[in-house]
Amino acid sequence: MSDEVRGLKGTQLYLNDVHRSFDGYKAINGLSMVITEGELRAVVGPNGAGKTTMLDIITGKTRPDQGRVIWAEHTDLTKLDEASTARLGIGRKFQKPTVFETHTVEDNLMLSLAGDRGVKASLLFRIAKAQKARIDELLELVRLTSARHRLAGSLSHGQKQWLEIGMLLAQEPKLLLVDEPAAGMTDAETMRTAELLRDIAGKRSVVVIEHDMDFVRALDCKVTVLHRGAVLAEGSLDHVSANQEVIEVYLGR
Amino acid sequence: MASTSFIDRRLGVFLALLAVVTVGVPLANTALSPESGLHVPTYMLSLIGKYLCYALLAVALDLVWGYCGILSLGHGAFFALGGYAMGMHLMRQIGSRGAYGNPVLPDFMVFLGYEKLPWFWHGFDMFWFACLMVLLAPGLLAFVFGWFAFRSRVTGVYLSIITQAMTYALLLAFFRNEMGFGGNNGLTDFKDVLGFSLSSDGTRVTLFVLSALALGGGLLVGRWITMTKFGKVLVGVRDAESRTRFLGYRVEQFKLFVFTVSAMMAGVAGALYVPQVGIINPGEFSPANSIEIVIWVALGGRGTLVGAALGALIVVAAKSWLTSAFPDAWLYALGLMFILVTIFLPQGVLGLIEKLGRGRREQPEPEAVEAEA
Numbered sequence: 001m002s003d004e005v006r007g008l009k010g011t012q013l014y015l016n017d018v019h020r021s022f023d024g025y026k027a028i029n030g031l032s033m034v035i036t037e038g039e040l041r042a043v044v045g046p047n048g049a050g051k052t053t054m055l056d057i058i059t060g061k062t063r064p065d066q067g068r069v070i071w072a073e074h075t076d077l078t079k080l081d082e083a084s085t086a087r088l089g090i091g092r093k094f095q096k097p098t099v100f101e102t103h104t105v106e107d108n109l110m111l112s113l114a115g116d117r118g119v120k121a122s123l124l125f126r127i128a129k130a131q132k133a134r135i136d137e138l139l140e141l142v143r144l145t146s147a148r149h150r151l152a153g154s155l156s157h158g159q160k161q162w163l164e165i166g167m168l169l170a171q172e173p174k175l176l177l178v179d180e181p182a183a184g185m186t187d188a189e190t191m192r193t194a195e196l197l198r199d200i201a202g203k204r205s206v207v208v209i210e211h212d213m214d215f216v217r218a219l220d221c222k223v224t225v226l227h228r229g230a231v232l233a234e235g236s237l238d239h240v241s242a243n244q245e246v247i248e249v250y251l252g253r
Numbered sequence: 254m255a256s257t258s259f260i261d262r263r264l265g266v267f268l269a270l271l272a273v274v275t276v277g278v279p280l281a282n283t284a285l286s287p288e289s290g291l292h293v294p295t296y297m298l299s300l301i302g303k304y305l306c307y308a309l310l311a312v313a314l315d316l317v318w319g320y321c322g323i324l325s326l327g328h329g330a331f332f333a334l335g336g337y338a339m340g341m342h343l344m345r346q347i348g349s350r351g352a353y354g355n356p357v358l359p360d361f362m363v364f365l366g367y368e369k370l371p372w373f374w375h376g377f378d379m380f381w382f383a384c385l386m387v388l389l390a391p392g393l394l395a396f397v398f399g400w401f402a403f404r405s406r407v408t409g410v411y412l413s414i415i416t417q418a419m420t421y422a423l424l425l426a427f428f429r430n431e432m433g434f435g436g437n438n439g440l441t442d443f444k445d446v447l448g449f450s451l452s453s454d455g456t457r458v459t460l461f462v463l464s465a466l467a468l469g470g471g472l473l474v475g476r477w478i479t480m481t482k483f484g485k486v487l488v489g490v491r492d493a494e495s496r497t498r499f500l501g502y503r504v505e506q507f508k509l510f511v512f513t514v515s516a517m518m519a520g521v522a523g524a525l526y527v528p529q530v531g532i533i534n535p536g537e538f539s540p541a542n543s544i545e546i547v548i549w550v551a552l553g554g555r556g557t558l559v560g561a562a563l564g565a566l567i568v569v570a571a572k573s574w575l576t577s578a579f580p581d582a583w584l585y586a587l588g589l590m591f592i593l594v595t596i597f598l599p600q601g602v603l604g605l606i607e608k609l610g611r612g613r614r615e616q617p618e619p620e621a622v623e624a625e626a
């Protein structure tokens with residue numbers, strides 16, 4: 001991929017030749033990728049391929065040794081921390097569902113609502129009508145309306161995953177990074193999650209990391225196969241599944 | 254479970270009891286004759302006043318530890334700094350009534366051969382200035398310390414260790430005569446404050462009432478902070494710090510704010526403590542003091558504010574009884590209490606009281622049921 005991509009309109013995120021090693025182990029090794037505005041993208045790859053590390057780099061949790069990560073055609077993300085990338089409009093769901101367990105479901109969403117994140121604003125915060133309505137809407141969307149006053153810690157694993165997706169949406173991000181959302185879900189829940197993510201895409205870009213091939217098929221989108229910290233193949237699921245290298249390293253395990 | 258009303262049952266009951274004590278103890282001291290069985294002698298009144306200061310200190314620690322997960326093992330330092338700021342004012346109030354009769358220099362400075370007042374003692378002759386320093390000295394230390402620590406993302410055990418190192422460093426510094434704070438003798442022999450003699454019953458009662466009001470005020474401030482969205486972010490930081498960051502909150506700013514407020518609260522507690530006990534010395538900086546505050550909070554019930562105050566009152570009352578009855582047993586008793594509470598009462602004494610209360614009312618609170626589901 002060439003540097004020209006950087007100037008292209010409609011690019012939400014552009015990774016160019018990113019490298020990162022941990023104690024000599026190359027977790028990310030020449031990774032390049034383009035995510036366009038509103039795109040839904042699935043990223044697959046064997047354990048340790050570097051999928052989560054890629055998200056760490058995009059969100060400013062981990063600094064790359066080399067390479068560039070460009071947001072919306074001009075901002076270099078490699079200089080920013082987690083809070084700054086979040087404020088730019090990147091929402092992230094962790095591989096292990098991470099919600100505020102001792103807060104109610106409703107408060108989890110309230111804390112995630114887009115708005116001023118400063119100390120003073122938080123001290124003086126009073127919820128507005130429109131924000132209440134938005135919480136109701138999100139609760140409906142992630143099917144937690146009846147659980148709104150429950151503590152998030154008491155939810156099932158699948159419900160926590162959904163709450164976390166709801167929290168991401170409450171941020172009104174431009175890009176959602178979703179790390180293994182279907183883990184711990186029943187088949188029906190998995191399919192509904194795929195549907196939900198498909199609905200979200202279009203308005204926002206969505207990058208989904210997943211192991212479950214049925215889930216990836218249900219997403220029905222472009223697939224990137226990651227292996228040893230670099231892109232091995234990219235295209236439709238059928239296209240990449242037919243790739244001999246992919247079969248060897250991943251699908252044919 | 255945390256209720257949504259500003260003054261919930263827990264806080265309401267505690268404040269009501271505190272109000273009874275605030276009015277009752279001074280009345281029992283002044284209105285009842287010494288022969289009456291219910292008379293509270295002045296030394297006892299000041300002893301309880303001292304406990305109330307400790308309770309405020311515990312509330313301050315709970316604000317950062319219980320709600321934000323910052324286990325400070327150095328809160329005694331903020332308390333001591335507030336105490337020293339007040340002590341410096343009381344020292345300067347002595348004026349020429351000191352043993353050496355120097356109108357400006359406190360006795361220990363004359364003794365050590367000071368020619369003039371060190372620069373940092375200027376202004377302390379004014380009461381308002383001293384009050385400002387009661388807030389600013391601990392607040393500034395907490396701000397600078399927190400700025401470095403939180404920005405570098407020092408958390409957990411490492412943070413606890415450096416807070417402990419902070420108070421230890423101050424202990425060593427304040428022990429030195431050259432520091433100009435009276436060395437190991439500290440500041441003492443206070444005479445009066447705002448023209449009122451510190452040994453008069455009226456002044457003692459006033460200090461007692463002020464301590465009770467400060468405790469009540471501290472609880473209300475703490476309650477307000479923890480009820481706001483800011484407070485909910487703090488709990489978020491405690492339970493899932495990275496989630497908070499990824500939502501766009503600058504965690505270090507939230508920690509810094511609450512740490513500084515907490516240090517100031519501890520400073521106020523120290524400032525009210527000093528005139529009631531009549532002395533402040535470097536021993537207040539000792540690491541063991543700071544650890545004891547943590548025990549109060551854990552024992553009373555962490556993350557409840559009221560529990561912290563209760564824990565402090567229980568432990569210090571037990572301490573003054575045990576240290577006179579069985580002087581050697583105190584430390585063992587404290588350790589044992591701590592271990593028993595940690596194992597059997599993870600919610601502390603307050604958790605136990607509320608559990609018993611719920612059992613009696615039979616109807617469990619709906620929120621609690623859901624929380625256990």
Ligand SMILES: Nc1ncnc2c1ncn2[C@@H]1O[C@H](COP(=O)(O)OP(=O)(O)OP(=O)(O)O)[C@@H](O)[C@H]1O
Nearest residue numbers: 022025027045046047048049050051052053054095
């Ligand atoms: N902060 C870190 N320190 C050291 N090693 C790390 C760190 N982060 C990731 N690694 C290593 O980098 C490699 C890639 O890890 P990563 O978590 O990105 O894989 P993954 O593709 O997400 O795998 P999985 O499917 O198991 O989640 C692993 O070998 C991991 O041990």
Ligand SMILES: [Mg+2]
Nearest residue numbers: 051052053095
């Ligand atoms: Mg991973």
